Amino acid sequence: xxxxxxxxxxxxxxxxxxxxxxxxxxxxxxxxxxxxxxxxxxxxxxxxxxxxxxxxxxxxxxxxxxxxxxxxxxxxxxxxxxxxxxxxxxxxxxxxxxxxxxxxxxxxxxxxxxxxxxxxxxxxxxxxxxxxxxxxxxxxxxxxxxxxxxxxxxxxx
Numbered sequence: 001x002x003x004x005x006x007x008x009x010x011x012x013x014x015x016x017x018x019x020x021x022x023x024x025x026x027x028x029x030x031x032x033x034x035x036x037x038x039x040x041x042x043x044x045x046x047x048x049x050x051x052x053x054x055x056x057x058x059x060x061x062x063x064x065x066x067x068x069x070x071x072x073x074x075x076x077x078x079x080x081x082x083x084x085x086x087x088x089x090x091x092x093x094x095x096x097x098x099x100x101x102x103x104x105x106x107x108x109x110x111x112x113x114x115x116x117x118x119x120x121x122x123x124x125x126x127x128x129x130x131x132x133x134x135x136x137x138x139x140x141x142x143x144x145x146x147x148x149x150x151x152x153x154x155x156x157x
Contacts, residue, residue, distance in 0.1 A: 012068060013108055015115040018061040018075070020049050025065060025072045034098035055079070057123050061096075062115050064108055073100040076112040078120055078128070092120025092128035113143045 018027070023045045031037040040048075052059050057080070064074035076097035080090050094116050099108045120128040131151045132140050141147075 012066060013064050013073070013103075013106065013111065014067075015062050015064050015074075015111050018049070018063050020046060022063055022065070022072050025070055027063065027072045027075065030072050030075055030098055030100055031096065033101060034096060057119070058082075060116070060119050062112060062119075064111065066103070071100070073103045074098065074108040074112050076116050078116040080120065080123055080125060086126055090123065090125045092117070092123070092125040094120075094128060094130035097130075109139060110143055113140070117144075 023040070023042065028037060028040050028045075052061065059077070059079045061077040062075065063072045065071070066073045077095050078092045079095070080092055083089050083091060094113070097109060097112055097116075099112070117128050130140065130145065137147065
């Protein structure tokens with residue numbers, strides 16, 4: 001039986017939760033393709049990993065590992081905000097989505113977004129939100145998002 005390209009890529013590019021060993025698979029270097037991300041020591045990585053693990057399903061970092069190379073080629077995260085509005089509802093916030101430049105165009109970003117939005121929905125969120133650049137707006141619209149309101153930011157560093 002022949003394997004089609006799409007199912008072969010499905011096997012190579014599976015979404016899963018971040019593992020502590022992913023630091024050695026290029027996770028930090030991948031984040032550096034997104035924004036300012038200095039090198040992180042193994043100790044600091046382990047501390048942050050353990051800290052996030054304490055949040056359970058309320059903070060999820062997912063990755064896609066290329067099974068052939070063992071390299072992390074995509075990532076994203078979602079954290080769950082618990083609110084008083086909407087009958088003590090919950091909102092998912094998607095952050096830090098990036099796909100390695102060497103594998104863009106293979107729908108990996110869509111896989112990450114789908115995994116994160118499914119997680120938010122399964123944990124009882126009534127909506128999921130994210131911020132993105134104007135350049136990425138069309139991508140997120142294809143993932144089912146729509147523009148709403150205006151983002152504001154105040155940096156402390």
